[in-house]
Amino acid sequence: xxxxxxxxxxxxxxxxxxxxxxxxxxxxxxxxxxxxxxxxxxxxxxxxxxxxxxxxxxxxxxxxxxxxxxxxxxxxxxxxxxxxxxxxxxxxxxxxxxxxxxxxxxxxxxxxxxxxxxxxxxxxxxxxxxxxxxxxxxxxxxxxxxxxxxxxxxxxxxxxxxxxxxxxxxxxxxxxxxxxxxxxxxxxxxxxxxxxxxxxxxxxxxxxxxxxxxxxxxxxxxxxxxxxxxxxxxxxxxxxxxxxxxxxxxxxxxxxxxxxxxxxxxxxxxxxxxxxxxxxxxxxxxxxxxxxxxxxxxxxxxxxxxxxxxxxxxxxxxxxxxxxxxx
Ligand code: BDP
Numbered sequence: 001x002x003x004x005x006x007x008x009x010x011x012x013x014x015x016x017x018x019x020x021x022x023x024x025x026x027x028x029x030x031x032x033x034x035x036x037x038x039x040x041x042x043x044x045x046x047x048x049x050x051x052x053x054x055x056x057x058x059x060x061x062x063x064x065x066x067x068x069x070x071x072x073x074x075x076x077x078x079x080x081x082x083x084x085x086x087x088x089x090x091x092x093x094x095x096x097x098x099x100x101x102x103x104x105x106x107x108x109x110x111x112x113x114x115x116x117x118x119x120x121x122x123x124x125x126x127x128x129x130x131x132x133x134x135x136x137x138x139x140x141x142x143x144x145x146x147x148x149x150x151x152x153x154x155x156x157x158x159x160x161x162x163x164x165x166x167x168x169x170x171x172x173x174x175x176x177x178x179x180x181x182x183x184x185x186x187x188x189x190x191x192x193x194x195x196x197x198x199x200x201x202x203x204x205x206x207x208x209x210x211x212x213x214x215x216x217x218x219x220x221x222x223x224x225x226x227x228x229x230x231x232x233x234x235x236x237x238x239x240x241x242x243x244x245x246x247x248x249x250x251x252x253x254x255x256x257x258x259x260x261x262x263x264x265x266x267x268x269x270x271x272x273x274x275x276x277x278x279x280x281x282x283x284x285x286x287x288x289x290x291x292x293x294x295x296x297x298x299x300x301x302x303x304x305x306x307x308x309x310x311x312x313x314x315x316x317x318x319x320x321x322x323x324x325x326x327x
Contacts, residue, residue: 025059028063029060029241030062030063032088033045033066036066036067036217039066039213039217040145040275042064044264044265044268045062045089056256074192077094077138080138080241081243083242083243083244083245084242087141087239088239089237090237090238092105093173093235094173099132100132100315100316101319105117105120105236106235107307107310108233108303110234110323114145117234119326119327120326125323128319129319137242137243138243139241140240141239141257141261143238146211147212148231148233149209150211152215152220152226152228154223155226158226158230159291168187168207170208173192179306180233180306183305184302189205196218197220200223209232211276212276212283213275215283225288226291227290231296
């Protein structure tokens with residue numbers, strides 16, 4: 001009896017608490033992510049939401065819709081521009097055809113390492129690129145990590161540049177990546193992320209390319225048993241806000257949102273490092289063949305025409321030079 005009473009009281013209290021918390025949020029920002037719950041980018045935006053709620057005395061909250069619940073990245077970018085989605089965590093790749101400056105940080109081998117990428121994106125170049133989103137109805141808030149991307153496929157181990165010939169590889173929907181694959185001798189298939197698993201399984205494509213956490217969390221490693229660590233891309237990820245939603249906030253609230261986004265970055269980086277390791281362990285344990293010994297030089301050399309085709313203005317040339325000159 002006592003126990004039942006206590007339980008009932010606790011239940012009522014928690015219902016009341018949930019009700020209160022929900023009622024207290026005057027503004028709830030809806031945030032999109034293609035990755036599943038628990039993935040570092042999803043958790044980072046949740047962390048940002050907790051900071052924001054705390055700092056706004058409960059007025060501003062974030063609801064994260066993970067697992068592409070709001071759609072595939074290209075569609076959610078459009079919805080964010082139109083104010084249907086408030087926040088969106090996306091790779092820079094799908095922005096390439098919209099925000100020209102994002103092309104520069106999506107070029108193959110533009111960054112020498114993830115540390116180099118951090119030094120560039122944490123400095124003035126990163127700020128310039130964030131600002132470049134605004135004319136496209138988006139506010140760039142912060143960068144997250146996407147590690148480095150490598151090739152995986154279901155057919156055979158890629159041990160040299162020549163092994164790329166004839167493979168059908170999925171890329172993110174950006175012309176740079178299509179040209180990159182063609183220059184590497186493979187055939188590029190741009191597809192939404194959510195279609196990759198079944199496309200490999202049914203043989204529509206032979207493989208794709210991604211970092212350890214995505215290779216693992218998407219389950220692609222179950223259908224693509226060869227992973228070659230050639231690390232051709234280090235593409236930063238970005239958290240953007242709809243300019244419409246942004247314009248609806250007071251200047252003070254805008255500052256709170258920007259700061260909470262920035263403060264989520266170190267937390268994200270820590271979670272990323274842990275997840276990279278855990279994902280690698282899981283993929284290795286599943287028996288995927290990992291090829292580490294590969295000469296990157298021919299891959300790098302083959303990218304000259306890709307740079308020539310896509311780095312077309314003085315602004316982009318200057319960005320490339322400044323990135324390369326960053327220690
Ligand atoms: C992942 C990115 C995600 C992209 C995905 C892709 O985090 O934003 O959608 O790659 O390949 O690494 O489409």
